Amino acid sequence: MKVYNNKDWAQFVFMVSKSDTIRKLAPLILIIFVYSLGVTYLEIHYFKVTADSWVRNLPQMHSLLSFVISMLLVFRTNTAYDRWWEGRKLWGQLVNNSRNFAIKIAGMVDTQDEENRRFFSRAIPIYAFALKDHLQSKATEYSLHDGEIKGLPTKLSPELHVPNQIAKGLFSRINHLYGERKITGDQLIVLNGEVSALTDICGACERIKNTPIPYSYSSFIKKFIMLYTLTLPIGYAYMLGYFAAPIVAFVFYVLASLELIAEEIEEPFGDDENDLPMEKLSKNIQRHVGEILD
Amino acid sequence: MKVYNNKDWAQFVFMVSKSDTIRKLAPLILIIFVYSLGVTYLEIHYFKVTADSWVRNLPQMHSLLSFVISMLLVFRTNTAYDRWWEGRKLWGQLVNNSRNFAIKIAGMVDTQDEENRRFFSRAIPIYAFALKDHLQSKATEYSLHDGEIKGLPTKLSPELHVPNQIAKGLFSRINHLYGERKITGDQLIVLNGEVSALTDICGACERIKNTPIPYSYSSFIKKFIMLYTLTLPIGYAYMLGYFAAPIVAFVFYVLASLELIAEEIEEPFGDDENDLPMEKLSKNIQRHVGEILD
Amino acid sequence: MKVYNNKDWAQFVFMVSKSDTIRKLAPLILIIFVYSLGVTYLEIHYFKVTADSWVRNLPQMHSLLSFVISMLLVFRTNTAYDRWWEGRKLWGQLVNNSRNFAIKIAGMVDTQDEENRRFFSRAIPIYAFALKDHLQSKATEYSLHDGEIKGLPTKLSPELHVPNQIAKGLFSRINHLYGERKITGDQLIVLNGEVSALTDICGACERIKNTPIPYSYSSFIKKFIMLYTLTLPIGYAYMLGYFAAPIVAFVFYVLASLELIAEEIEEPFGDDENDLPMEKLSKNIQRHVGEILD
Amino acid sequence: MKVYNNKDWAQFVFMVSKSDTIRKLAPLILIIFVYSLGVTYLEIHYFKVTADSWVRNLPQMHSLLSFVISMLLVFRTNTAYDRWWEGRKLWGQLVNNSRNFAIKIAGMVDTQDEENRRFFSRAIPIYAFALKDHLQSKATEYSLHDGEIKGLPTKLSPELHVPNQIAKGLFSRINHLYGERKITGDQLIVLNGEVSALTDICGACERIKNTPIPYSYSSFIKKFIMLYTLTLPIGYAYMLGYFAAPIVAFVFYVLASLELIAEEIEEPFGDDENDLPMEKLSKNIQRHVGEILD
Amino acid sequence: MKVYNNKDWAQFVFMVSKSDTIRKLAPLILIIFVYSLGVTYLEIHYFKVTADSWVRNLPQMHSLLSFVISMLLVFRTNTAYDRWWEGRKLWGQLVNNSRNFAIKIAGMVDTQDEENRRFFSRAIPIYAFALKDHLQSKATEYSLHDGEIKGLPTKLSPELHVPNQIAKGLFSRINHLYGERKITGDQLIVLNGEVSALTDICGACERIKNTPIPYSYSSFIKKFIMLYTLTLPIGYAYMLGYFAAPIVAFVFYVLASLELIAEEIEEPFGDDENDLPMEKLSKNIQRHVGEILD
Incomplete structure (x- = not known):
C-alpha cells in the first residue's frame, strides 16, 4: 500500500x-x-462528409448512452471498493482478535505458566503470517519461523490448508487447558469465540479472493467501453476535425481508467501499491501480542 | 462459475x-x-417527413427519459448483484462453519473416540452437498454417499426437507454426547451455535431462491425498455437515415443486456457460467473437514 | 406473491x-x-405561439430538473425495495428460527415426553400464523386452530397483543422445563435465544408496517411529478404539435408508475400480488416443525 | 408523526x-x-442583451452542474433518511427489548413474588419515557410517574443522566435477585443482555441527536444552491423573458425543498410532523409490559 | 466539531x-x-477563432464526461462520509460500552469494596482518553491523570500500545476478581464482552486512521478534475468571451470543494472543525462513569 499526502494536489x-x-x-x-x-x-x-450527413447526429446516441456507461462504471467502482474495504475490515478484525485473544490468555493463564504463555505468544501471530501467505498462495516457510512451536503440528504440511491447521492447534491447546482445569468452562467459552473468529476471517478473505465479479458484468463493461469509444470518432470527426483524436483518447482514458482501477482494487490481497499491507499488519500483531504476553 | 483472466481486454x-x-x-x-x-x-x-415535422423533436423525450431508464437499470443491477453476493457470502459462511464445527469437535471429542469423530467427519460435509441438491431441487442420491452413516436417519426421505433432517441428526448426536457426559454444558453451548448457523444458512439460501424481485418491477422495466426502443427509430430516422437501424439496435443491445445479466445473476443457485460453484465448495468442505478430523 | 417466468419477455x-x-x-x-x-x-x-416565443425554451427547465426527478424516484424505489426485502428477510428468519427451535427441542426433550414435544410442535407454528394475522390486523380465530393447546392461555384474547402472549407461553414452558430439571441451565440459555428472536422479528415487522416513509418526501415527490408533467405540454406543444399529448402521457406513465410501484412494495404485509406469501411461509413452518418433532 | 393515506394523490x-x-x-x-x-x-x-451576447450560453454551465447538484441533493436525502430510519429502528428495538425483558421476567420470577414483578412492570416502561424526555431535553417530572418506585433512586436527579440511573436501578435489582438466589447464574446472563441493550439504544439515539452532518457539507450545499439559483435568471432572461421568474422560482423550490426536508428528517427526535412518535411508542411499551407482567 | 444552527440559511x-x-x-x-x-x-x-472552428464543439466532450465526474465525486463523498460516520459510531459505542461496563461493575462488585469500585471508576474513562491520544498520536501524559492507578501498570510506557495496556489491566483485574470469587463465572462472561468491545473499537478506529482511500482513486480523481477544468475555457471562450473566466472558476470551485471536503471528512480523528469531538466524548464518559460508580 502506498502512503501519501492527500493534500498535495500538485504531486x-x-x-x-x-x-x-x-x-x-x-x-x-x-x-x-x-x-x-x-x-x-x-x-x-x-x-x-457534409453538413447534411447522418454522422452529424451520431453524438446524440453517445450522449443518450453516457448515463448508462457512467452508472455502470460507478457500480463497478462501488463494488470493487466494497471488496477492498471488506478485505481491510477483515484484517482489522484479525488485529483486534489477535489482541483480544492475547489479553485474555494473559489474564487467564497463570503468570508462572511460562510454557503456555509462550505458546500463545508465538502461535497467535503465526496465524496472521500464515493467512497472508495462504492468500498470496506462496509455498512459504513460515513453519520455520521462530523454530518449532510445541503444540502446533511439527511441520505444517504446506499442501494442506495451513491456517486451519494452526487454528486446530490453538483450539486443541485451549481445550487441553480446560481438560487440565487450568481454565474453567466459562473461560473456555470466552476463548472459543476468539478461535472461531480467526477461521471466519480466513474464510471471508478466501471468498473475496476466489470470487471475482460475475463474468457477464466484467465482459459486458469492457465490450461496452470499446464499442462506445470506437464509434465516438465517427461522429466527432465532423464536428472537431483532427482534434477529435485527442478528445476521443481522453474519453477512453477516463472510462478505461475506472475499469482498470476497479480491477486492481477488487483483488486486495496481492502486493501491488493498492493492495493491503498484510505484511505490516502481521508484524504489528506480532509486536502487540508480544507486548501483552511476554 | 467461469474463471477468467480479468486483465486480458482483447479476450x-x-x-x-x-x-x-x-x-x-x-x-x-x-x-x-x-x-x-x-x-x-x-x-x-x-x-x-420534412424539417418542420414534429418527429424531429421526438428524441427530446428520449433524452428526458434516459436518466430514468439508466437509473432503473442500475437499481436492477445493484439488486441482482446484491442477491448474488449474498448467496456467495452464505456459502462462504457454510465453509467457515463447517471448518469451525470440525475444529471444535476435533478439540472436544476424545481422540480415541473413533466412532464419533468419523460420524462428524462424514455428516458435516453431507450437509453442504444436501443443501446444494436441495437448492437445485434434484431428487439426489447423496443418501448413498459414503454408505449409510449411523446416527443420521438410515434413509433420508427425499420428500421431506433433507438439510433439516441432517441438522436434526447432528444436533441429536451432540446432545447425546452431552447426555453421556462426553462434552460439558459449556461445550454444548459452543457446538449448538454451529448447528444453528447451518440451518440459518439454509433458510437464507431458500429465501434468495424462492423470492424473485417483485413482479411489478420486473414487468415495468421490460415494458419500459421495449417502449423506449420501439419509439426510438421514429425520431432517429429523420436525423440518421438508414443508419438509425444499427444505432437503435445497439441501444437495445445495451439496455436489454443489463436486464438479461441481472436476471441471470439474481438467481445464483443454478449451474450456469455465472452461478456459484456449489459443487466445488462442497468438495472443499469435505476435504478440509477430512484433514481436520481424520 | 406472483410467481413468474422471468425469461419470457413477450409475456x-x-x-x-x-x-x-x-x-x-x-x-x-x-x-x-x-x-x-x-x-x-x-x-x-x-x-x-411563434418561433420567438418564450415557450420554445421551456423544455430547458424540464431537462435541468430531469436529473433531480430521476434521482428522487430511484431513492424512492430503493427505499421501498429495502423495506420489502427487509420484510422478506424477517420472515425468512422466522422460518429459520422456528426450525432451529424445533431441532433443539427435538434434541433436548426426552423422546418419551410426548406432552412437551406436542406442545412445541403445535405452539411454534402458531406463532407464525398469529404474526401473519397480527400484521394483517384480522381478528382471527387461530385460537381455535388445532383445538386448545395446554400451556398457552386457553383463549388468546384478541384484543391483547397475540404474538406476545404466545411468546410468553413458550418462554414459560421452557422455564418450567428448567424448573423441573428436564433441561439444564446451559440448555435454557440456548432455547432462550430462540424465543427472543421470535419477538424481535415481530417487532421489526410492526416497525415496517406502522412507519411509512416520512410524509414530507411522499408529499413532495407527488407534487413534483404533477407539476413537472403539467408544465411539460406547454413547452412541447410548440415542438411536437398534437403529438405532444401521447408523449406527455407516456412520460407521466413512467414517472407515476415508479411512485405507484414503490407505494405497493413498501408495505409488504398485505395480500396483493407483490406482497409476501406469509400464508405459505406459515404453512411451511408448520410442515417442517411437524417433520422434526412428530 | 403524520399518518396518511398514501394512495390519495389528489390530497x-x-x-x-x-x-x-x-x-x-x-x-x-x-x-x-x-x-x-x-x-x-x-x-x-x-x-x-442581443443574440450574440455571452449570456445566451450561460445555461450551458447550469446544465453541466445540474448533475453535481442533483447528486449532492440525493446524497443529502439518503443521509438524512438513513438517520431517520436508524432512529426508528432503535425505537423499534426498544419496544422489542422491553417486551423480551418483560417476558423473561414473567417466566423467571415466581408468580407469587408480587413485589419484584411490579417493580419490573413499572421500571421497564419508565426507561422509554425517560429516554424520550432525555432526547427532547425536557426537565420532566416522569419521576413522579406512578408514584415512587422502590428500587429506583427515590428521586431521579434530573441534572444527572436519567436513563443511566434507571438502567443502573434495573441492573442492581437483577443482581440482587441473583444474590438472593431467586434467579440462577444462567438466568443472570440472559437478563443482563436486556439491560445492556437498553443503554446501547440510548447511546445510539444520543449519537444521532448530537452529531449533525459535517458542517462543511451542510454549508457547501446551501451555498451551492443559492449561487446556482441566483445565476440562473441571468441566462434564462434572454431565452424566456419575464417568464424566467416563475421558472427560476420553481427550480429553487425543488432544490431548496430537498435540502429543507433533509434538515427536518435528519433530526428524528423532535415533535414535528415528520418526527418519530416516541410518546406513542412509549405508551405501547407500557401497555405491552403491563399485559405481560400484571 | 462545529455546532451550528442548521436552519439559518443566511448564515x-x-x-x-x-x-x-x-x-x-x-x-x-x-x-x-x-x-x-x-x-x-x-x-x-x-x-x-471563428464560428466554424472545432473549439465550438469542445463543450460536447465536457457534457459527455460531466456524468462520470459527478458520479466519481459522489462516490468520493459517500466513501468519506461513511468513514466519518463509522468513526462517530465507534466512539458512540465506546460511550455505550463504558457506561455498560460501569453499570455492571456497580451491580456486581460489593458496594463496600471501595478499592475495586474506584479502580474501575478511574480506569474505564482513562481508556477513552488514551484512545483519543493514541489516534492523535500525541505522546501524552494521561498516565499522570488522577495520580497513579493501582492495578494499571505504574507507568504506561508511551512507546508501547497504550490502550492495549489499559485493556490488559482491566481484564487482569476482572480475572483477579473471579479468582478471588468476588464475581462468578457467569459474571466473568458478562464482563469479558465489555473489555473485548473496547479493543475492538480501538482496532476499528486504527483501521480508519491508517487506511486512506486507495491511492489510485485519490490520484485519478484529482487528475481528472484538473484536466477537465483546464480544457474547459478552450471551448467556453468562444461562447462566453471573457466571462468564461468566472464561470470556469466557479465550476472548479464546485468540483474541487467536493474533493476537498471529502479529504477532510474521511480522516475524522484530527482536531479540525469537522472532526469528531473526542475530547468532549471522553469527558462525558468520565462524568457518566463517575455518576454510576462513585
Whole structure:
C-alpha cells in the first residue's frame, strides 16, 4: 500500500506514479488516438462528409448512452471498493482478535505458566503470517519461523490448508487447558469465540479472493467501453476535425481508467501499491501480542 | 462459475463466449434492426417527413427519459448483484462453519473416540452437498454417499426437507454426547451455535431462491425498455437515415443486456457460467473437514 | 406473491396483468392526455405561439430538473425495495428460527415426553400464523386452530397483543422445563435465544408496517411529478404539435408508475400480488416443525 | 408523526399541509421571484442583451452542474433518511427489548413474588419515557410517574443522566435477585443482555441527536444552491423573458425543498410532523409490559 | 466539531467560516481564473477563432464526461462520509460500552469494596482518553491523570500500545476478581464482552486512521478534475468571451470543494472543525462513569 499526502494536489496532478493508469493504458490510448486520426482522415478526405450527413447526429446516441456507461462504471467502482474495504475490515478484525485473544490468555493463564504463555505468544501471530501467505498462495516457510512451536503440528504440511491447521492447534491447546482445569468452562467459552473468529476471517478473505465479479458484468463493461469509444470518432470527426483524436483518447482514458482501477482494487490481497499491507499488519500483531504476553 | 483472466481486454472484447448476452439477444436485436429499417423507409419514402415535422423533436423525450431508464437499470443491477453476493457470502459462511464445527469437535471429542469423530467427519460435509441438491431441487442420491452413516436417519426421505433432517441428526448426536457426559454444558453451548448457523444458512439460501424481485418491477422495466426502443427509430430516422437501424439496435443491445445479466445473476443457485460453484465448495468442505478430523 | 417466468419477455411486454400500473393509472393518464391536447389547441389556435416565443425554451427547465426527478424516484424505489426485502428477510428468519427451535427441542426433550414435544410442535407454528394475522390486523380465530393447546392461555384474547402472549407461553414452558430439571441451565440459555428472536422479528415487522416513509418526501415527490408533467405540454406543444399529448402521457406513465410501484412494495404485509406469501411461509413452518418433532 | 393515506394523490397534490416545504420557503421563493424579474428587466431594457451576447450560453454551465447538484441533493436525502430510519429502528428495538425483558421476567420470577414483578412492570416502561424526555431535553417530572418506585433512586436527579440511573436501578435489582438466589447464574446472563441493550439504544439515539452532518457539507450545499439559483435568471432572461421568474422560482423550490426536508428528517427526535412518535411508542411499551407482567 | 444552527440559511450562504473550502481553494481558483482569461485572450485576439472552428464543439466532450465526474465525486463523498460516520459510531459505542461496563461493575462488585469500585471508576474513562491520544498520536501524559492507578501498570510506557495496556489491566483485574470469587463465572462472561468491545473499537478506529482511500482513486480523481477544468475555457471562450473566466472558476470551485471536503471528512480523528469531538466524548464518559460508580 502506498502512503501519501492527500493534500498535495500538485504531486497528484503532475507526477505520474508507477501505478498510474496512464502508464498501463498508454499503448491502448495510442491505438485509439491513431484510429481516430484515421477515421477523421477518411471522413474528411475520402467520404467528404457534409453538413447534411447522418454522422452529424451520431453524438446524440453517445450522449443518450453516457448515463448508462457512467452508472455502470460507478457500480463497478462501488463494488470493487466494497471488496477492498471488506478485505481491510477483515484484517482489522484479525488485529483486534489477535489482541483480544492475547489479553485474555494473559489474564487467564497463570503468570508462572511460562510454557503456555509462550505458546500463545508465538502461535497467535503465526496465524496472521500464515493467512497472508495462504492468500498470496506462496509455498512459504513460515513453519520455520521462530523454530518449532510445541503444540502446533511439527511441520505444517504446506499442501494442506495451513491456517486451519494452526487454528486446530490453538483450539486443541485451549481445550487441553480446560481438560487440565487450568481454565474453567466459562473461560473456555470466552476463548472459543476468539478461535472461531480467526477461521471466519480466513474464510471471508478466501471468498473475496476466489470470487471475482460475475463474468457477464466484467465482459459486458469492457465490450461496452470499446464499442462506445470506437464509434465516438465517427461522429466527432465532423464536428472537431483532427482534434477529435485527442478528445476521443481522453474519453477512453477516463472510462478505461475506472475499469482498470476497479480491477486492481477488487483483488486486495496481492502486493501491488493498492493492495493491503498484510505484511505490516502481521508484524504489528506480532509486536502487540508480544507486548501483552511476554 | 467461469474463471477468467480479468486483465486480458482483447479476450473480453473480441471473443463472444457462450454466456454472452449478444447470443441470447441476437434474434430480438435482429427484429429491432429490421423494424427500424421499416420505420425509416416509411418515414422517408411514404410520409416524406420534412424539417418542420414534429418527429424531429421526438428524441427530446428520449433524452428526458434516459436518466430514468439508466437509473432503473442500475437499481436492477445493484439488486441482482446484491442477491448474488449474498448467496456467495452464505456459502462462504457454510465453509467457515463447517471448518469451525470440525475444529471444535476435533478439540472436544476424545481422540480415541473413533466412532464419533468419523460420524462428524462424514455428516458435516453431507450437509453442504444436501443443501446444494436441495437448492437445485434434484431428487439426489447423496443418501448413498459414503454408505449409510449411523446416527443420521438410515434413509433420508427425499420428500421431506433433507438439510433439516441432517441438522436434526447432528444436533441429536451432540446432545447425546452431552447426555453421556462426553462434552460439558459449556461445550454444548459452543457446538449448538454451529448447528444453528447451518440451518440459518439454509433458510437464507431458500429465501434468495424462492423470492424473485417483485413482479411489478420486473414487468415495468421490460415494458419500459421495449417502449423506449420501439419509439426510438421514429425520431432517429429523420436525423440518421438508414443508419438509425444499427444505432437503435445497439441501444437495445445495451439496455436489454443489463436486464438479461441481472436476471441471470439474481438467481445464483443454478449451474450456469455465472452461478456459484456449489459443487466445488462442497468438495472443499469435505476435504478440509477430512484433514481436520481424520 | 406472483410467481413468474422471468425469461419470457413477450409475456411481460404484451400482457397487462391485473397488478399492472397501467390499469391503475389509466384514468389519470387519460386526464393528462386530454389536458395536453387542450394546451396544444390553445397554443396553436388561440395564442398562435411563434418561433420567438418564450415557450420554445421551456423544455430547458424540464431537462435541468430531469436529473433531480430521476434521482428522487430511484431513492424512492430503493427505499421501498429495502423495506420489502427487509420484510422478506424477517420472515425468512422466522422460518429459520422456528426450525432451529424445533431441532433443539427435538434434541433436548426426552423422546418419551410426548406432552412437551406436542406442545412445541403445535405452539411454534402458531406463532407464525398469529404474526401473519397480527400484521394483517384480522381478528382471527387461530385460537381455535388445532383445538386448545395446554400451556398457552386457553383463549388468546384478541384484543391483547397475540404474538406476545404466545411468546410468553413458550418462554414459560421452557422455564418450567428448567424448573423441573428436564433441561439444564446451559440448555435454557440456548432455547432462550430462540424465543427472543421470535419477538424481535415481530417487532421489526410492526416497525415496517406502522412507519411509512416520512410524509414530507411522499408529499413532495407527488407534487413534483404533477407539476413537472403539467408544465411539460406547454413547452412541447410548440415542438411536437398534437403529438405532444401521447408523449406527455407516456412520460407521466413512467414517472407515476415508479411512485405507484414503490407505494405497493413498501408495505409488504398485505395480500396483493407483490406482497409476501406469509400464508405459505406459515404453512411451511408448520410442515417442517411437524417433520422434526412428530 | 403524520399518518396518511398514501394512495390519495389528489390530497397530496392540491392540499398544502402545515409541514409543507412551500410554506416555509414562501418568503425566499418570493425574493427569488422578484430578483429574477429585476434581472430580466435590466437585461432587456437596460443592457439590451442581443443574440450574440455571452449570456445566451450561460445555461450551458447550469446544465453541466445540474448533475453535481442533483447528486449532492440525493446524497443529502439518503443521509438524512438513513438517520431517520436508524432512529426508528432503535425505537423499534426498544419496544422489542422491553417486551423480551418483560417476558423473561414473567417466566423467571415466581408468580407469587408480587413485589419484584411490579417493580419490573413499572421500571421497564419508565426507561422509554425517560429516554424520550432525555432526547427532547425536557426537565420532566416522569419521576413522579406512578408514584415512587422502590428500587429506583427515590428521586431521579434530573441534572444527572436519567436513563443511566434507571438502567443502573434495573441492573442492581437483577443482581440482587441473583444474590438472593431467586434467579440462577444462567438466568443472570440472559437478563443482563436486556439491560445492556437498553443503554446501547440510548447511546445510539444520543449519537444521532448530537452529531449533525459535517458542517462543511451542510454549508457547501446551501451555498451551492443559492449561487446556482441566483445565476440562473441571468441566462434564462434572454431565452424566456419575464417568464424566467416563475421558472427560476420553481427550480429553487425543488432544490431548496430537498435540502429543507433533509434538515427536518435528519433530526428524528423532535415533535414535528415528520418526527418519530416516541410518546406513542412509549405508551405501547407500557401497555405491552403491563399485559405481560400484571 | 462545529455546532451550528442548521436552519439559518443566511448564515450559511453569506458567511465564509474559517473551514470554508473557498478559503483554502482561493489561490487555486485565482490561478484558474487568470489561466482562463489568458486562454480567452489568445483565442480571441491571437488565433481569432471563428464560428466554424472545432473549439465550438469542445463543450460536447465536457457534457459527455460531466456524468462520470459527478458520479466519481459522489462516490468520493459517500466513501468519506461513511468513514466519518463509522468513526462517530465507534466512539458512540465506546460511550455505550463504558457506561455498560460501569453499570455492571456497580451491580456486581460489593458496594463496600471501595478499592475495586474506584479502580474501575478511574480506569474505564482513562481508556477513552488514551484512545483519543493514541489516534492523535500525541505522546501524552494521561498516565499522570488522577495520580497513579493501582492495578494499571505504574507507568504506561508511551512507546508501547497504550490502550492495549489499559485493556490488559482491566481484564487482569476482572480475572483477579473471579479468582478471588468476588464475581462468578457467569459474571466473568458478562464482563469479558465489555473489555473485548473496547479493543475492538480501538482496532476499528486504527483501521480508519491508517487506511486512506486507495491511492489510485485519490490520484485519478484529482487528475481528472484538473484536466477537465483546464480544457474547459478552450471551448467556453468562444461562447462566453471573457466571462468564461468566472464561470470556469466557479465550476472548479464546485468540483474541487467536493474533493476537498471529502479529504477532510474521511480522516475524522484530527482536531479540525469537522472532526469528531473526542475530547468532549471522553469527558462525558468520565462524568457518566463517575455518576454510576462513585
